[in-house]
Each structure stands twice: as structure tokens, then as C-alpha cells.
Amino acid sequence: MTRRATLRDVAELAGVSIKTISRVVNGTGPVAETTEHRVRAAIDELGFRPNPAARSLRVGHDDAVGLVIENIADPFMATLTAGIESRIRAAGKLVIITSGGYEPENERAAIESLAHRRVAGMIVTPTSMSHSYLAQGVATVPLVFVDRPPIQFDTDTVLSDNEGGARLAAEHLIAHGHERIAFVGDRIGLFTTSLRYQGFRAALTAAGLPVLAHHVRTDVVDPDSAAAATREMLAGDDPPTAIISANARSSLGVIRGLHEEPSSMVAHVSFDDFEGAESLSPPVTVVHQDPIAMGRTAADLMLERLDDPSGPPRHIVLPTRLIVRGSGELPPCDPS
Amino acid sequence: MTRRATLRDVAELAGVSIKTISRVVNGTGPVAETTEHRVRAAIDELGFRPNPAARSLRVGHDDAVGLVIENIADPFMATLTAGIESRIRAAGKLVIITSGGYEPENERAAIESLAHRRVAGMIVTPTSMSHSYLAQGVATVPLVFVDRPPIQFDTDTVLSDNEGGARLAAEHLIAHGHERIAFVGDRIGLFTTSLRYQGFRAALTAAGLPVLAHHVRTDVVDPDSAAAATREMLAGDDPPTAIISANARSSLGVIRGLHEEPSSMVAHVSFDDFEGAESLSPPVTVVHQDPIAMGRTAADLMLERLDDPSGPPRHIVLPTRLIVRGSGELPPCDPS
DNA sequence: TTGTATGCGTTATCAG
DNA sequence: CTGATAACGCATACAA
Numbered sequence: 001m002t003r004r005a006t007l008r009d010v011a012e013l014a015g016v017s018i019k020t021i022s023r024v025v026n027g028t029g030p031v032a033e034t035t036e037h038r039v040r041a042a043i044d045e046l047g048f049r050p051n052p053a054a055r056s057l058r059v060g061h062d063d064a065v066g067l068v069i070e071n072i073a074d075p076f077m078a079t080l081t082a083g084i085e086s087r088i089r090a091a092g093k094l095v096i097i098t099s100g101g102y103e104p105e106n107e108r109a110a111i112e113s114l115a116h117r118r119v120a121g122m123i124v125t126p127t128s129m130s131h132s133y134l135a136q137g138v139a140t141v142p143l144v145f146v147d148r149p150p151i152q153f154d155t156d157t158v159l160s161d162n163e164g165g166a167r168l169a170a171e172h173l174i175a176h177g178h179e180r181i182a183f184v185g186d187r188i189g190l191f192t193t194s195l196r197y198q199g200f201r202a203a204l205t206a207a208g209l210p211v212l213a214h215h216v217r218t219d220v221v222d223p224d225s226a227a228a229a230t231r232e233m234l235a236g237d238d239p240p241t242a243i244i245s246a247n248a249r250s251s252l253g254v255i256r257g258l259h260e261e262p263s264s265m266v267a268h269v270s271f272d273d274f275e276g277a278e279s280l281s282p283p284v285t286v287v288h289q290d291p292i293a294m295g296r297t298a299a300d301l302m303l304e305r306l307d308d309p310s311g312p313p314r315h316i317v318l319p320t321r322l323i324v325r326g327s328g329e330l331p332p333c334d335p336s
Numbered sequence: 337m338t339r340r341a342t343l344r345d346v347a348e349l350a351g352v353s354i355k356t357i358s359r360v361v362n363g364t365g366p367v368a369e370t371t372e373h374r375v376r377a378a379i380d381e382l383g384f385r386p387n388p389a390a391r392s393l394r395v396g397h398d399d400a401v402g403l404v405i406e407n408i409a410d411p412f413m414a415t416l417t418a419g420i421e422s423r424i425r426a427a428g429k430l431v432i433i434t435s436g437g438y439e440p441e442n443e444r445a446a447i448e449s450l451a452h453r454r455v456a457g458m459i460v461t462p463t464s465m466s467h468s469y470l471a472q473g474v475a476t477v478p479l480v481f482v483d484r485p486p487i488q489f490d491t492d493t494v495l496s497d498n499e500g501g502a503r504l505a506a507e508h509l510i511a512h513g514h515e516r517i518a519f520v521g522d523r524i525g526l527f528t529t530s531l532r533y534q535g536f537r538a539a540l541t542a543a544g545l546p547v548l549a550h551h552v553r554t555d556v557v558d559p560d561s562a563a564a565a566t567r568e569m570l571a572g573d574d575p576p577t578a579i580i581s582a583n584a585r586s587s588l589g590v591i592r593g594l595h596e597e598p599s600s601m602v603a604h605v606s607f608d609d610f611e612g613a614e615s616l617s618p619p620v621t622v623v624h625q626d627p628i629a630m631g632r633t634a635a636d637l638m639l640e641r642l643d644d645p646s647g648p649p650r651h652i653v654l655p656t657r658l659i660v661r662g663s664g665e666l667p668p669c670d671p672s
Numbered sequence: 673t674t675g676t677a678t679g680c681g682t683t684a685t686c687a688g
Numbered sequence: 689c690t691g692a693t694a695a696c697g698c699a700t701a702c703a704a
Contacts, residue, residue: 006681017691022683030689052453053398054681056389057696064432072421073628075611078414085408085435094449096400096432099421113430116385223615248611255615262617275411275584276612279559279591281598292409342697353675358699366673390697393680 005046014042025050056118061141064094065302066114066122070102076248076272076291077125080146083295084123091303093120100127115140121302124148142305146298148191150313156301157315158294162192162271165287165320166199169244169269172285172322174207177332178242178267180215184229184254185246185271188218196246196271215240226253227260234261241332242267248274255280267330269322278325285328287320294318341382350378361386392454397477400430401638402450402458406438412584412608412627413461416482419631420459427639429456436463451476457638460484478641482634484527486649492641493651494634498528498607501623501656502535505580505605508621508658510543513668514578514603516551520565520590521582524554532582532607551576562589563596570597577668578603584610591616603666605658614661621664623656630654 007018014021016035023029024039031039042048056062065088069077085095098114100107107127114122121142145157173181183200185193197218204211214236217229226245230253233239243258243266245251251270258266270277270286277284297316322328343354350357352371359367360375367375378384392398401424405413421431432455436443443463450458457478481493509517519536521529533554540547550572553565562581566589569575579594579602581587587606594602606613606622613620633652658664 004681007683008681018682019684019691020689023690026683028683032689035689049452051393051681053389053392054696055683057387057393057680057698058682058684060696062389071418072408073411073415073418075409075411075414078411078417079409081414081433082407082409082435085433086437089434089446094432094434094453096430097417097421098425098430099418101422110425117388117430252612252615255612259615259617274612276588276591276610276616279588279595280612280616281595340697343699344697354698355675355700356673359674362699364699368673371673387697390680391699393682393696394698394700396680 004051005048006051007048009046010039010042010048013046014039061118061120064096064117064119065299066111066117066119067095067097068100068107068110068114068122068124068126069097070100070107070125070127072097072099075275076289079291080125080295080298083292083297084299085295087296087299087303091299102127120306123298123302126151142302142309144298144302144305146294154313156305156313158298158301158318159316160289160294160318161320162195163199163202165289166196166244166246166271167203168199168320168322169271169287169328170200170203171207172324172328173242173244173267173269174203174209176242176267176329179209179332180212180238180240180242181209182215182217182233182240182243183246184217184220184226184243184250186218186220186250193218193246200244212238214238218246220250220253223249223253223256226250227257228253230254230257231260234258234264234266239264240266242269242328242330244269244271246271248272251277251284251286255284265330265333267328267332269328273323280327282326282330285325286323288323289320290318340387341384342387343384345382346375346378346384349382350375397454397456399428400432400453400455401635402447402453402455403431403433404436404443404446404450404458404460404462405433406436406443406461406463408433408435411611412625415627416461416631416634419628420635421631423632423635423639427635438463456642459634459638462487478638478645480634480638480641482630490649492637492649494630494637494654495652496625496630496654497656498531499535499538501625502532502580502582502607503539504535504656504658505607505623505664506536506539507543508660508664509578509580509603509605510539510545512578512603512665515545515668516548516574516576516578517545518551518553518569518576518579519582520553520556520562520579520586522554522556522586529554529582536580548574550574554582556586556589559585559589559592562586563593564589566590566593567596570594570600570602575600576602578605578664578666580605580607582607584608587613587620587622591620601666601669603664603668605664609659616663618662618666621661622659624659625656626654 007021010021011018023031088095098110100110123144125146126148143155220226245254270284273286273288343357346357347354424431434446436446459480461482462484479491556562581590606620609622609624
């Protein structure tokens with residue numbers, strides 16, 4: 001493999017002009033049957049593949065798809081990425097990932113960097129609630145939002161059913177006789193926390209149960225603070241008999257908190273599944289989102305959008321489902 | 337933002353030739369102080385950034401770095417990726433990820449795809465033991481191997497101390513009085529399993545303990561089979577009093593197996609840390625690898641190599657450390 | 673210290 | 689149905 005074959009090489013070997021090769025490769029314009037055969041043979045013989053840089057320069061955009069996420073090390077995001085990547089790759093394109101690292105400024109820079117590379121489109125999980133820069137045309141290509149709603153403008157979106165999933169969790173606990181159910185989650189300003197809290201609230205209200213302020217914590221940013229919140233609630237007056245944790249990180253903390261007080265058998269449902277949930281004792285009942293499906297769906301939306309940029313934005317909400325494992329089926333057990 | 341500014345636009349605004357702009361941007365060749373000021377002002381005003389496609393076409397290679405991994409959804413790989421991405425991004429370059437999905441054929445295709453894009457270099461976790469195609473010049477750019485040793489040719493490599501870590505784990509259990517220690521891991525054909533087994537074996541031998549065939553399982557590919565292996569060992573004659581699991585997935589299965597038999601307090605050390613290890617009861621003692629550091633190191637090697645392609649291949653082995661949490665400090669407890 | 677001209681490999685225009 | 693040629697934006701040999 002001394003030098004890479006170019007259109008010209010193929011043209012020479014096939015005895016036609018480079019434009020004809022281009023036509024065969026891209027399926028543009030009519031080509032005679034016999035010519036096409038000759039050209040294909042030449043392409044195979046030389047192992048020709050078009051140079052993406054040259055094409056990008058000429059047509060003004062790359063055929064890679066950019067992915068902007070907060071943190072690839074987050075298991076949910078990593079799995080989402082796997083779904084996206086497999087679909088995009090199956091379409092013969094590449095994924096270029098960039099992390100914003102929870103910093104809106106970084107995120108903006110990442111998007112600009114991708115825009116500058118003229119990616120064909122971007123799949124984005126915006127960090128901040130205010131991504132006005134996106135509306136200002138920082139990205140001039142198709143945009144698909146995942147796990148975050150579009151705020152200031154409308155575009156293709158894939159979400160999972162945050163509210164419905166949380167309602168499911170609460171209804172499950174209520175069905176098992178619980179009347180004092182706590183909610184432990186990340187900052188309420190986050191889109192997902194907010195919707196999950198609404199679902200929780202709706203289920204309690206529908207069952208005629210009060211939503212008690214001291215049973216709601218939405219300021220928990222890591223496992224440690226979730227564990228602390230759990231301890232405080234259990235130690236306080238009127239402790240809950242069941243806890244819903246609103247995301248995987250919080251769940252780990254809640255579990256730690258519960259394990260420290262093994263005498264009180266408090267029921268627990270986690271929003272979002274996590275590795276090892278079934279290895280715990282009791283195994284953790286969870287509301288399962290399907291990050292792989294979310295990723296695939298987002299990628300499909302993108303591919304369709306690239307194919308046909310017109311048409312109204314589509315908003316897809318993927319269902320969640322309850323996976324019963326044990327921790328969510330514990331009966332209410334009054335420690336008082 | 338109607339059209340993207342080009343060198344020519346900047347040149348016109350600054351009243352100099354495009355070559356001068358190029359010199360300022362790339363720091364090549366001498367430029368007069370005052371000229372440079374004027375040029376920089378023009379660049380800022382127009383928001384000019386060089387077009388990567390054009391540059392790539394001209395110089396023959398892109399400045400993005402390719403990353404080839406098996407599966408981005410694997411937590412270890414995801415964290416490794418985070419480390420790589422942050423470093424590469426800090427250097428102003430992008431990471432293009434592709435997954436081989438455990439299929440050597442896919443992996444080869446992924447690498448060819450990257451090679452075709454003329455990435456500046458590739459960071460690779462080769463799936464198969466035989467990656468002869470890499471030696472055959474599929475990749476004509478700098479290569480850095482991570483978490484896998486170079487087999488058929490020599491190149492920059494970052495590994496963690498698999499053997500030392502496993503020895504650490506075994507020595508720890510031995511120090512706590514264990515004499516019947518089992519090893520549960522993935523296929524022995526895998527590089528990491530093999531080295532970890534060697535470390536385990538070395539520690540036992542050094543302590544004058546026998547390595548019993550029925551205490552060694554190296555055919556465990558998922559948590560389910562690890563759980564089954566654990567059950568079988570505990571139920572068999574001469575059950576072990578401690579288990580070392582050789583990777584995170586196996587650990588989850590071993591834990592499940594142990595939880596099913598809560599009467600037997602078997603000690604356990606996991607090679608590789610995992611999310612939730614400290615939320616379990618007992619919390620799991622682990623040999624911690626540092627995937628973030630591995631990623632950063634690999635990225636650094638790559639950046640240095642891009643800067644200076646000459647020089648001998650470097651092989652870096654990162655230390656592992658034991659994190660004591662409880663499960664590894666249980667005393668031997670004879671169930672017979 | 674600065675400018676001019678050429679070509680990287682592809683696609684698009686327009687003529688044959 | 690096919691081909692000659694320009695242009696995309698940049699870097700570089702070469703000239704000034």
C-alpha cells in the first residue's frame with residue numbers, strides 16, 4: 001500500500017474520465033451498463049475509496065455525525081452512546097464525540113468545534129436549561145436532542161417517559177401498601193428530576209396521599225449526599241416506609257443509607273437501572289429506561305433527517321418499565 | 337453567520353496576503369510584529385477558523401485522533417474513553433470513536449475506516465490476540481495500545497499492573513488467614529485474565545499454598561456464569577474460604593452467588609472497581625485500576641508521538657492499588 | 673519579512 | 689451517456 005488510489009487512478013485504469021467514476025461511486029447520473037462494470041472492477045482492483053476530506057471540502061460538509069454529551073463515563077450516557085454509534089456506523093458514517101463536562105461554556109466550544117468541522121448533524125444532550133446559542137445558529141446542521149427537551153426552539157427529540165416511569169414506581173409502592181413514600185433526587189432544576197418528581201407527585205395525589213415536604217429531597221448530587229439524606233429521613237420523625245430514588249447515582253447512596261440501618265426494612269425503587277442492581281440484597285426493583293433504544297432512535301432520527309431535512313420536528317418518548325427484583329415489594333414496616 | 341470566513345477574507349481585511357495569515361495561524365515562518373497584530377485582529381473580527389477538511393486534504397492527514405474500542409458501554413472502557421477524550425480535547429483535537437464490537441472483522445473495518453480518514457493517530461484496544469493486519473500497514477499512523485499488549489510488533493503501550501494487582505489481592509487474603517482461595521475469571525485466553533491468574537498463582541505459591549484445580553474457573557463470560565461457578569464451588573467438597581474475581585462483570589456474579597448462600601461468610605476481592613461496590617453489604621474490597629489515568633496516559637503518549645514520531649516505543653505499566661472495604665477482610669470461616 | 677502560484681481529490685457545470 | 693475543467697480552502701515551493 002504505497003499510495004492511496006484516487007479517482008484519477010481509477011479513471012486511468014478503467015479508461016474513462018474521473019467524472020464517470022464519480023458518477024458510479026455516488027450513483028449520480030446515468031452510466032452505461034458495461035462502463036459501470038469496468039469501473040467497478042477498477043475500483044475493486046485498486047481498493048479505491050473516496051477521500052472524505054476532499055469530498056467534505058467540495059460539498060461543504062462532512063458525513064460524520066457529532067455527538068455532544070456531558071460525560072462519557074456516566075454509564076447511562078455510555079450506553080446511549082453505544083446505541084448511537086452502532087446505528088451510525090451501520091449507515092457507513094462515523095461518530096465524533098465531544099464532552100462538555102457539565103460546563104455550558106465547554107459545551108458551546110464543543111459544538112462550535114463540531115460545527116467547524118462541518119459534521120452532517122449533531123446529536124446533543126444539552127447541559128444547561130438555556131442553550132440559546134443553539135438557537136443562534138451555532139449549529140447550522142440538523143440537531144437531535146436526547147434525554148433533554150428542546151427549550152428555546154423546536155427540533156427532533158428523543159426522551160424516555162420520565163413522568164410515567166416515576167408514576168409507575170410510586171403506584172407500585174402504593175399497591176404494596178405504602179403510604180409514606182419519600183423522593184430522593186438530583187436538583188429539581190434538571191429536566192429529568194423535575195418530570196420524575198411530577199410523576200411521583202401525581203401518583204400520590206391520585207391515591208389520596210399527601211406529599212410531605214420532609215419526604216422530598218431534590219438537592220442530592222452524588223451518592224454521599226443521597227446516603228446522608230436517607231439517614232436523616234430515617235432518623236427523623238415520621239420516617240418513610242418506602243423511598244424512590246430518581247436516578248442511578250442517588251440510588252447507590254440511598255442503598256448505602258439503607259444498609260447502614262438494616263433493622264428498618266424500607267422499600268426502595270430506583271429510577272434507572274444500574275449494574276449490580278440484581279446482585280444486591282435485596283435486589284433492587286427499578287424503573288428501567290432503555291438507553292440503547294434511545295441511542296438507536298436518536299441515530300435513526302438523525303439519519304432520516306439527513307436524508308430529508310424537511311418535515312416537522314418529531315418528538316419521541318420511549319416507554320419505561322418496572323423490573324421487579326425485591327426491594328420494591330417489601331411491605332410497609334413501621335419502625336415506631 | 338452567512339458564510340464561513342476563509343483565509344482570503346482575513347487576508348483582504350488585514351490587507352496582507354493569505355500566506356501571511358497562514359503563517360500567523362500556524363506559527364510557521366517569521367511575521368512582523370505589527371502585521372501579526374493586524375492579522376489577529378482580523379481573525380477575531382471575522383471569527384476565522386481554518387477549515388479542517390482543506391487542511392487535511394492539503395497536508396495529507398487529519399488532526400483528529402481515532403479511538404478503537406470493543407464496546408463503549410463497558411464501564412471500564414467508558415471511563416478510559418473519558419480520560420482519553422479530555423486530554424485530546426485539551427490539545428485542541430477531536431476524538432473519533434469506533435467500536436469493533438468484539439468482532440475482529442469489525443475491528444479491522446473500523447481501523448480501515450479511520451485510516452481512510454487519515455486520522456493523525458489511533459488509540460486501540462485490540463480485540464483479538466492476532467492483530468496481524470495492524471502490522472501489515474492497515475494503519476500507517478502512530479498507534480498506541482491500551483489495556484492490551486502489542487503482539488506481533490512493537491508500539492507504544494499503556495497497561496495496568498494486572499499481575500501485581502492480582503498478587504496484591506491474593507496476598508491480602510492470605511494475610512487474613514485464608515488458605516483455600518478461589519479464582520473466578522473470564523477466558524484464560526484473554527490477556528488480562530492470563531496475567532491476573534499468574535499473579536494469583538504466584539502469591540499462593542510464594543506462601544506455600546497449593547493452587548487447586550477445582551478452585552480455579554476461567555470460563556466465566558458473564559455474571560450468570562460467574563454466579564453459577566460460585567454456587568458450584570461453595571456446594572462442592574472442600575469449598576474455598578475466599579474468592580478472587582478477575583473482572584467487574586465476574587464480580588457481580590460472584591456477589592450474587594455469595595448472597596444466595598448468606599450463611600457462609602466467604603471473603604471476596606474483586607479485580608477492578610465498580611459502581612456500587614461500596615453500597616453492597618459487605619462493601620466489596622477491590623483492586624482498583626485507574627482507567628482515567630490509563631486514558632490520559634495513552635493520550636499523552638499519542639500527543640507526544642505526533643509531536644515527534646521518532647524514538648523507541650514506550651511501555652507504561654500503571655500501578656493498581658487495593659481498596660479495603662470489608663468483603664476482603666472477612667476471616668476464614670470453615671463451613672464444614 | 674512578505675507575496676504568487678500550484679495542487680491536494682472531489683463534485684458540479686456545461687458542453688459534446 | 690460521457691468528458692474537460694473550474695472550484696472548494698489551505699499549505700508550500702519559490703520568488704521577490
